[in-house]
Amino acid sequence: MIKASALYMVIVIALVIGLLCSSLIVVAYYYRLQDQKMNRIIQLQTNLSSGVAILLAGQNISSNAEEKTLSLFGGDRDTVSIKKTPWGVYEVGAVRAMIQKDTLYKTFTIANEVDSSKWAVLYLADEDRPVSVSGKSVIKGDAYLPKAGAKAAYVNNAAYEGDKNIVTGKIHNSSKTIPALDTKRLSQIERLFDQPLKADTNLVMGDSVKNSFLSSTRFFDLRYKTITLSNIKLEGNIILHSDTSIIIEPSATLRQVIIAAKYIHVKAGFQGTCQLFATDSLTIEKNCNFLYPSGVGLYRLKSYSYSVPPHIFIGEQTQLQGLVFGYDKNFNAQKSPIITLAKNATITGQIYSQGYVELNNGVMVKGNLTTKRFLYQSGYTRYENYIINTKLDETQLSQYYLTSDLMPVSSSKRKVLQWLESN
Amino acid sequence: MIVILVVFTTAMMIAANVMRASPSAQKLQARALLNDLMAINEKNEEVESVTLTLGNFQVKQDIKNYQNEPDLIDIHLIAYDSNHQEVAELEKVLIKR
Numbered sequence: 001m002i003k004a005s006a007l008y009m010v011i012v013i014a015l016v017i018g019l020l021c022s023s024l025i026v027v028a029y030y031y032r033l034q035d036q037k038m039n040r041i042i043q044l045q046t047n048l049s050s051g052v053a054i055l056l057a058g059q060n061i062s063s064n065a066e067e068k069t070l071s072l073f074g075g076d077r078d079t080v081s082i083k084k085t086p087w088g089v090y091e092v093g094a095v096r097a098m099i100q101k102d103t104l105y106k107t108f109t110i111a112n113e114v115d116s117s118k119w120a121v122l123y124l125a126d127e128d129r130p131v132s133v134s135g136k137s138v139i140k141g142d143a144y145l146p147k148a149g150a151k152a153a154y155v156n157n158a159a160y161e162g163d164k165n166i167v168t169g170k171i172h173n174s175s176k177t178i179p180a181l182d183t184k185r186l187s188q189i190e191r192l193f194d195q196p197l198k199a200d201t202n203l204v205m206g207d208s209v210k211n212s213f214l215s216s217t218r219f220f221d222l223r224y225k226t227i228t229l230s231n232i233k234l235e236g237n238i239i240l241h242s243d244t245s246i247i248i249e250p251s252a253t254l255r256q257v258i259i260a261a262k263y264i265h266v267k268a269g270f271q272g273t274c275q276l277f278a279t280d281s282l283t284i285e286k287n288c289n290f291l292y293p294s295g296v297g298l299y300r301l302k303s304y305s306y307s308v309p310p311h312i313f314i315g316e317q318t319q320l321q322g323l324v325f326g327y328d329k330n331f332n333a334q335k336s337p338i339i340t341l342a343k344n345a346t347i348t349g350q351i352y353s354q355g356y357v358e359l360n361n362g363v364m365v366k367g368n369l370t371t372k373r374f375l376y377q378s379g380y381t382r383y384e385n386y387i388i389n390t391k392l393d394e395t396q397l398s399q400y401y402l403t404s405d406l407m408p409v410s411s412s413k414r415k416v417l418q419w420l421e422s423n
Numbered sequence: 424m425i426v427i428l429v430v431f432t433t434a435m436m437i438a439a440n441v442m443r444a445s446p447s448a449q450k451l452q453a454r455a456l457l458n459d460l461m462a463i464n465e466k467n468e469e470v471e472s473v474t475l476t477l478g479n480f481q482v483k484q485d486i487k488n489y490q491n492e493p494d495l496i497d498i499h500l501i502a503y504d505s506n507h508q509e510v511a512e513l514e515k516v517l518i519k520r
Contacts, residue, residue: 014427014430017430017434032445050517072514
């Protein structure tokens with residue numbers, strides 16, 4: 001005889017089993033969902049890396065800021081869109097990988113590896129005279145020097161006090177002219193001085209403007225209005241253009257932005273990562289700190305009969321990590337570009353001058369310096385091709401340093417210099 | 424008794440189906456293996472098409488040029504189980520070293 005409560009117990013047991021079953025189904029559902037999501041993310045990351053590789057090494061990808069969408073392997077789960085934008089002396093890449101509604105993206109700065117066969121701490125054009133070295137000067141690394149070589153000199157009552165070899169490295173003969181800059185990159189820099197077609201003309205101080213490299217570039221065209229950048233934060237895909245001068249105060253925060261103007265003046269104490277391009281003069285006052293990868297370029301486009309030589313002045317104790325170059329499109333030996341490095345200025349990276357580099361006591365170049373001629377001014381005396389109390393040391397440059405394809409020492413191999421944005 | 428039997432049978436069927444349909448540990452293991460192998464390939468100077476036996480899996484590594492780009496290669500990895508059934512797949516474009 002079955003007890004009457006048996007049915008009640010059966011219902012309870014069936015309910016318990018039903019609950020267990022439904023929880024099992026729910027757990028399995030979420031497990032499967034998570035697994036699919038995880039799989040999709042791994043697939044997206046793989047596709048993103050493939051996109052980065054295509055941007056870095058693909059020869060059919062032009063640097064024109066146009067987004068190109070492609071299926072990596074002809075499937076439906078491998079869509080990536082890639083974009084390469086010229087960004088001053090460097091390039092910026094943007095890659096997006098998409099599967100259904102999921103998207104992963106990365107933006108990054110692209111730079112070139114250094115060609116070790118061309119690299120040297122110093123390249124000085126051969127003007128049939130030696131380079132004279134005096135005081136506590138150091139030239140550490142391979143150097144391209146005039147055939148007359150390097151000799152110790154006695155200047156300002158001070159003799160040469162460095163290594164007896166003067167150049168601690170291999171010495172090669174330099175040519176009459178210095179190696180040329182890349183014309184393609186120069187023409188891209190030249191376009192920065194063109195008036196942008198679509199641009200904001202008003203920049204409000206006290207604002208913070210940030211623009212992603214996934215979006216199109218935001219231009220600010222300040223026309224003929226001299227502007228002082230103070231208490232402003234500009235970050236990312238932003239280009240500032242002016243037909244006259246731009247003054248940068250230390251209270252301005254600049255990250256990755258490009259500034260192109262006739263004259264640029266950076267006030268003492270400024271710190272940031274940016275690229276500054278001027279056509280006539282560029283002055284950086286003392287105690288400024290430009291972090292890697294920064295770029296400072298003087299690019300004279302037109303020659304004027306009355307004009308003074310284009311001039312970059314880098315102030316005392318200023319530190320700059322990146323590139324400094326001076327270039328005149330219509331080179332005139334009488335008015336060739338001058339790069340002046342004031343006392344104790346430190347450049348970590350490269351300096352290229354089509355004309356002169358003026359050195360002062362305590363200057364340090366950790367990397368490479370390419371110039372036609374050196375200048376040194378002491379009181380009323382002007383010395384040419386003298387290196388006095390200056391340290392040129394390539395060993396202090398990081399082995400991971402990447403250069404721009406603008407520079408003659410760059411190789412064709414490109415790498416990611418800096419990751420900018422990602423999700 | 425009959426009700427309990429029916430409920431148990433249904434529960435067992437559900438459990439069996441859930442287990443069968445869930446991603447197996449074998450698949451996860453194969454995916455991890457392919458990711459490791461891809462990471463090794465990224466560091467290697469030379470990579471070539473080869474079939475490897477790694478643990479319980481047989482991995483087919485196929486290398487070809489990526490879309491006529493001289494500096495890019497397409498690495499396609501497929502992992503098979505002991506019954507030669509495909510369990511995981513990974514394809515990536517790498518820069519030639």
